[in-house]
Amino acid sequence: MEYEKYHFISKPSLERHLEKIFCISKLWGIDVKLPSNSSVLELGAGTGDNLIPMAISYKDSFFIGIDKSKSQIERGNENIKKLGLGNIILLEKDFSKFKLSDIKSKNLNTKIKTFDYIIMHGVYSWVGDKVRESALKIIKKYLNKNGVSYISFNCYPGCIFRNLLIKILLKTQDNTKSLENKIKKVREDLNFLQEYLQDGNSPYASSLKQEVENISKLSDSFIVNEILNLDYKSFSLEDFLNNLKRAGLFYLSDTSFIRGFSENRKEENLKSNFENYESYIDLMFPKITRGVLVTNTSFQRKINLDAIDDFYISSPLVFSGGTGNIGEFKSPNGHSFEFETKAEVDFFKTLEKNWPKPIKLKDIECILRKKRVLDYFSKEFVNFFATNLNFSNQLENSPKVSNFAKIQLNNGDFCTNFRNEYVIFNDFQKEVFKLIDGKNTKDDILNRLIENLKNQNKYDVKVYDELKEEVEKTLKFFLETAYLK
Numbered sequence: 001m002e003y004e005k006y007h008f009i010s011k012p013s014l015e016r017h018l019e020k021i022f023c024i025s026k027l028w029g030i031d032v033k034l035p036s037n038s039s040v041l042e043l044g045a046g047t048g049d050n051l052i053p054m055a056i057s058y059k060d061s062f063f064i065g066i067d068k069s070k071s072q073i074e075r076g077n078e079n080i081k082k083l084g085l086g087n088i089i090l091l092e093k094d095f096s097k098f099k100l101s102d103i104k105s106k107n108l109n110t111k112i113k114t115f116d117y118i119i120m121h122g123v124y125s126w127v128g129d130k131v132r133e134s135a136l137k138i139i140k141k142y143l144n145k146n147g148v149s150y151i152s153f154n155c156y157p158g159c160i161f162r163n164l165l166i167k168i169l170l171k172t173q174d175n176t177k178s179l180e181n182k183i184k185k186v187r188e189d190l191n192f193l194q195e196y197l198q199d200g201n202s203p204y205a206s207s208l209k210q211e212v213e214n215i216s217k218l219s220d221s222f223i224v225n226e227i228l229n230l231d232y233k234s235f236s237l238e239d240f241l242n243n244l245k246r247a248g249l250f251y252l253s254d255t256s257f258i259r260g261f262s263e264n265r266k267e268e269n270l271k272s273n274f275e276n277y278e279s280y281i282d283l284m285f286p287k288i289t290r291g292v293l294v295t296n297t298s299f300q301r302k303i304n305l306d307a308i309d310d311f312y313i314s315s316p317l318v319f320s321g322g323t324g325n326i327g328e329f330k331s332p333n334g335h336s337f338e339f340e341t342k343a344e345v346d347f348f349k350t351l352e353k354n355w356p357k358p359i360k361l362k363d364i365e366c367i368l369r370k371k372r373v374l375d376y377f378s379k380e381f382v383n384f385f386a387t388n389l390n391f392s393n394q395l396e397n398s399p400k401v402s403n404f405a406k407i408q409l410n411n412g413d414f415c416t417n418f419r420n421e422y423v424i425f426n427d428f429q430k431e432v433f434k435l436i437d438g439k440n441t442k443d444d445i446l447n448r449l450i451e452n453l454k455n456q457n458k459y460d461v462k463v464y465d466e467l468k469e470e471v472e473k474t475l476k477f478f479l480e481t482a483y484l485k
């Protein structure tokens, strides 16, 4: 198949990690199983880059990924073999034809009948109507009674300018041309539009210009899968909910908690008006792709504040000054937030001290109301985690990273950290990362870098101190970005 050449590898995101899916489901009162003891199915799993880090973290859980792309499944299975994982299989198959006997034939030591989690990311909006329908049928058939499914789709009206641009770009395509030529034509048209729209100041031109800029930066595989994909379709939340209803599935919420929750929202509105409220939020704060949670049985929506007691909490906010009880904190994207009580300032300072490791609320001396902590979660001042993830907040003598992250970095330009996120490394950071193996100390890493430079006749003894400092800085950076075990 022509498209086999253009694998779509999406970057990891906490949004579709079991840790977050679990916490949001629990907060809405769903009794889903802990990620560390669960069964997980992913439809359209590609190379398994989403499932493999979870299979490493949760040794007692089972992971099945299905994709019809032979080359992606082969690559994923090679990685699984290299890592020696026995709790994950990737099947090359059209998921609409999936049967439980497919798993049994693979000798996986499990008696799975239904799954606690079913993930489908980057599929629903990007396949034909029949496959879309069959995907929901598979979810209906195999999602556990208390299970939760994560589905992403491109959402109207957030994608209105994306769709418009796709229409413009498809208009000039010649269907007799090869895929390579079509990609080239898209790039030429994007350049033309970028120039043409340069001076456009109307709201319409500005929005289109922004979308042209966004798309121009993306890979060829994105152009093939989203722009040139004639099956591509976006949905309003309402349309999506109608499709869910037809399939006998139930809408839980968006994975961005704030779309369904606000501290002042009345409890009764959560029950009767929830879906309308989220549609309304979509109109005011449009977003292109929605990641949503879906259940297989109906439920009574209600906020379960006590669930927070069992969560692990972290916060990326950094203290930036203050007087008296007032404390100012900065978020990673540079926004400042002021907290005006000692309890709040102490809470965020404690989380900062533990960063990147999450800690249990009951292990912090915290007198804040749980509803306030939930409000912080909805505003993304804090993150909730289900389990005590195995990563470090202290720099060991011989630091360790995940073997899978190293495999990813050897094959591409990013790797997944222990929070299921990623940071793009520069060349120096990549070199240092590859030298971390749980045995090399800081000095060993420095010496290896010097050796490499000497081999290329690029070493000058004058840069020794600078290089040493860079290595230390880089290891600290890996620690802070949750890459160290």
Ligand SMILES: C[S@@+](CC[C@H](N)C(=O)[O-])C[C@H]1O[C@@H](n2cnc3c(N)ncnc32)[C@H](O)[C@@H]1O
Pocket (backbone or CB within 6 Å): 008, 009, 010, 011, 043, 044, 045, 046, 066, 067, 068, 069, 072, 093, 094, 095, 096, 120, 121, 122, 123, 126, 127, 131, 225
């Ligand atoms: C845009 S990619 C997303 C891949 C992956 N979920 C990710 O987020 O990186 C869509 C994937 O769905 C797979 N796919 C589409 N229709 C399928 C079907 N009927 N059965 C199995 N896989 C399918 C494609 O092969 C492709 O790998």
